[in-house]
Amino acid sequence: MQITVCGAAGEVTGSGYLVETQRARVLVDFGMFQGRDASVAKNRDLAKVDPRRLDAIVLTHAHLDHCGRLPLLAAAGFRKPIYCTAATADFALLVLYDSAHIQESDAERDRRHFQPRHRGEHPPEPLYTREDVEHLSGRFRAVAYNELTEVADGISIRLVDAGHLLGSASVEMHIQEEGTTRIIVFSGDLGSANTPYLRDPTPFTSADLVFLESTYGNRNHRPLEATLTEFEQILKDAVRDGERVLIPAFAIGRTQQIVYYIAQFIRERGLAPIPIYLDSPMAIEATHLYARHRDLFDEEAGLLVKNDPLAEHPKTLQFSKTADESKQLNNLRNAAVIIAASGMCEGGRILHHLKHNLWRRSVHVVFVGYQAEGTLGSRLVGGAKQVRVLGEPVNVEAEIHTLGGFSGHAGQSELIDWLAHLAPVKPRVVLTHGETDARQALQHLVQGRFGIDAELPMRNDVISL
Ligand SMILES: [Zn+2]
Numbered sequence: 183m184q185i186t187v188c189g190a191a192g193e194v195t196g197s198g199y200l201v202e203t204q205r206a207r208v209l210v211d212f213g214m215f216q217g218r219d220a221s222v223a224k225n226r227d228l229a230k231v232d233p234r235r236l237d238a239i240v241l242t243h244a245h246l247d248h249c250g251r252l253p254l255l256a257a258a259g260f261r262k263p264i265y266c267t268a269a270t271a272d273f274a275l276l277v278l279y280d281s282a283h284i285q286e287s288d289a290e291r292d293r294r295h296f297q298p299r300h301r302g303e304h305p306p307e308p309l310y311t312r313e314d315v316e317h318l319s320g321r322f323r324a325v326a327y328n329e330l331t332e333v334a335d336g337i338s339i340r341l342v343d344a345g346h347l348l349g350s351a352s353v354e355m356h357i358q359e360e361g362t363t364r365i366i367v368f369s370g371d372l373g374s375a376n377t378p379y380l381r382d383p384t385p386f387t388s389a390d391l392v393f394l395e396s397t398y399g400n401r402n403h404r405p406l407e408a409t410l411t412e413f414e415q416i417l418k419d420a421v422r423d424g425e426r427v428l429i430p431a432f433a434i435g436r437t438q439q440i441v442y443y444i445a446q447f448i449r450e451r452g453l454a455p456i457p458i459y460l461d462s463p464m465a466i467e468a469t470h471l472y473a474r475h476r477d478l479f480d481e482e483a484g485l486l487v488k489n490d491p492l493a494e495h496p497k498t499l500q501f502s503k504t505a506d507e508s509k510q511l512n513n514l515r516n517a518a519v520i521i522a523a524s525g526m527c528e529g530g531r532i533l534h535h536l537k538h539n540l541w542r543r544s545v546h547v548v549f550v551g552y553q554a555e556g557t558l559g560s561r562l563v564g565g566a567k568q569v570r571v572l573g574e575p576v577n578v579e580a581e582i583h584t585l586g587g588f589s590g591h592a593g594q595s596e597l598i599d600w601l602a603h604l605a606p607v608k609p610r611v612v613l614t615h616g617e618t619d620a621r622q623a624l625q626h627l628v629q630g631r632f633g634i635d636a637e638l639p640m641r642n643d644v645i646s647l
Contacts, residue, residue, distance in 0.1 A: 183359055184646045185366070185391075186230050187639045188212065190615040193219060194397055195247040196641075197615060199368065200231055203359050206334035209239045210353060210368050214250025214281070217554055225251060225309055229642055233260035237334035241266035242370030243350035244273030244434070250281055253314035256321075263323045265333050267341060269349025269475040271322035273434055273468070275315070280464055282312040327351070342384035345373030346590055347435050348471075348478055354386060364647060367392045371615065372592040372600060376406060378442040379472070379483040383592065385603035391647055392609045394601060394636075395591070396616030399624030402593035409587025414447050416546050416583055421454045421517045427546045428539060428580075430532045430559060432525040433465035435590060436551055438472050440521060441499065445486060448498070459511055461502040461522040461531050512538050525551045527558035537571045545580040550588050598627060605632040612637045612645060 183203040189196025196215040201208045209231060215224050233255040241249055241264055252264070252274075266274070289308035296305040325331050325341055332338045336358040341351035353368040367389040375382045386392075420427045431437045437460065447453035460466050476487060502508045508531050511520055522532040536558075539545045553559035561569050563584050568577050592600065601611070611628060613621045613636050625636045639645065 183357060183364075184644050186642060186644050187612075187614060188229060188231065189215060189641055190247070190395075191639050191641045191643065192616075192618055192621065194615055194617060195220065196224075196251075197242075197248045198231075198251070199393065201337070201355065201357070201366070203336060203357060205336045205359075206237045207235055208334050208337055208355075209236055209255075210355075211242055211248045211370070212239065212251045212255060213245070213247040216247055216250075222306075222309060226254065228254065228258065231255070233258040236260055236262055238262050238337075239264045240333060240339055240353055240355075241270055241274060242344065242353060242368065243347045244270050244277050245347065245371065246277055246281055248371070249274045249278065252318055253278060253282060253310035256317035257310055257314040260321075261317075262321070263333070264318070264321045265323050265325050265331065265339060265341075267327065267349040267351055267478075268324035269471070269478060270351070271324060272471050272474070273347070273349060274322070275319055276464065276467055276471070277434065278315045278318065279312055282308070282310055282315045285309045286311055330356070342386070343381050343478075344370045345375075345377065345380045345383040346371040347373075348379060348475055350380075352384065352386070354389070364390045366390065366647075367604070367609075369394045369600070371395055371397070371590070372597065374403060374589050374592050374596060377590070378439045379479050381478075381480045383596075383600060385600050387603050388607055389604055389609040391612065391645070392601070392604060393612045393614055394597065394624075396597065396613045396621045396624045397591045398589070398593045399597060399613065399616045399620035399622075399627075400594060401620075402595055403589045404587045406587045409585045410443060412583070413443065413548070413585055414451055414453065416548060417444065417447060417453055417456060417519070420519075420546055421456055423544050424515070424517050425544045425546065426514060426517065426539065427519045427548055428532065428535050429519060429521045429548045429550060430525050430527050431465075431521050431523065431550055433462050433523050434468040436525065436588065437462070437465040437521050437523075438469055439588065440550060441469070442483065442486065444519065445498075449486070449489065454517075455498050456517050456519055458499050458519045458521065459502050460499065461508050461511060461520055461535070463503055465521065465523060466501045466503060508534070511535070525559070526553050527562070533558075533572050537574065537576060540569070540571065540576045540578050540580050543579045546583060547580050548583045548585060550585050594624065594627070597624060598631060601628065601632070605634065608632075608634065610637070610647075612639060614639070
């Protein structure tokens with residue numbers, strides 16, 4: 183059998199693995215390439231993945247860099263099942279419809295400015311459309327954690343909780359070939375311990391081959407408690423001054439975690455019940471999906487839901503669905519938290535709030551996630567005194583805070599602890615989903631701790647077993 187690494191090899195986006203045996207072809211994830219090295223051409227290139235010859239797809243979780251290219255396969259004729267948890271199916275459709283909408287609007291904008299450089303040059307087409315996503319919507323097959331499920335001839339999978347996003351999974355793949363069964367483990371993205379709502383990642387104890395993510399292969403996170411103390415103080419200052427706190431955040435995951443922490447501060451740390459406005463249709467939808475899948479919550483979140491301080495103070499959490507409701511937030515006169523996308527301030531409703539508030543001295547802007555280079559978010563975090571927002575220059579007088587302790591990914595020592603459960607059986611280890619520095623640092627550590635020479639493949643490299 184052989185496994186082709188389709189992406190996230192020497193980078194952190196575009197995850198995908200094509201597993202081929204004599205009898206079947208199964209794809210694990212097919213994510214979008216994003217950021218610095220991404221391009222439409224790179225995303226369009228399906229390489230060895232022939233969608234009509236696939237028997238099944240297994241999806242670890244709903245982040246765009248893991249599911250974002252699935253609609254391309256639908257457009258090219260893929261009509262087989264996609265196996266994942268029920269929560270992942272729900273979140274993936276939310277993410278993919280949003281992505282298709284962005285692809286369509288970007289292409290529309292580019293078409294308006296299109297000037298052919300030579301005869302016969304076509305105007306830009308969207309990477310995919312909402313119609314392509316529609317084709318996928320009936321393909322999802324919900325699989326519960328820990329159940330062994332046959333997905334193709336001679337190939338079964340068992341999903342376990344990866345603790346990275348609600349419904350996220352690591353995959354244990356059992357492959358029968360020539361009378362023997364071999365096990366391949368795909369870590370998917372692994373979460374960090376003590377993330378709100380999420381159980382800790384489940385380790386494995388047997389495998390012949392392991393694909394391990396290495397996003398934070400070279401460092402550990404800042405302690406969470408220090409971050410929470412800082413966050414609590416910002417909120418208390420805002421309540422005292424009757425001021426607003428703007429939080430640019432990703433709609434799925436981080437937004438719900440931030441609301442969770444504020445609820446916890448109100449219940450356990452004496453924070454006054456400050457109104458929280460979710461100003462993002464996608465974040466509102468994702469929050470409803472969290473409620474629908476509360477059976478996946480960890481014990482602590484289960485308890486918080488039972489004694490929910492936000493339910494005791496019904497005015498605390500409010501949803502701004504329409505653009506009008508969003509605009510009305512400009513008239514707020516009391517302390518309030520406004521959470522809006524996008525997380526890196528590259529678009530979305532957060533831009534309007536920044537335009538109306540950045541120049542005000544006592545407003546707080548709180549960054550709770552990674553800010554890629556070149557984004558408005560990174561300029562603000564970097565201390566810019568003036569920025570352009572929606573085409574206009576705005577002076578930055580607001581207090582900019584960067585909270586570094588929240589992370590969706592396991593830190594270096596957590597990756598090593600996860601692998602320690604497998605190390606005694608000496609599997610082949612392949613490190614993916616990490617920038618070069620992170621992968622090499624983890625490779626070094628895996629050699630030192632376990633005496634295993636981990637492999638670092640590049641895109642389209644093939645691993646034979
Ligand atoms: Zn992820």
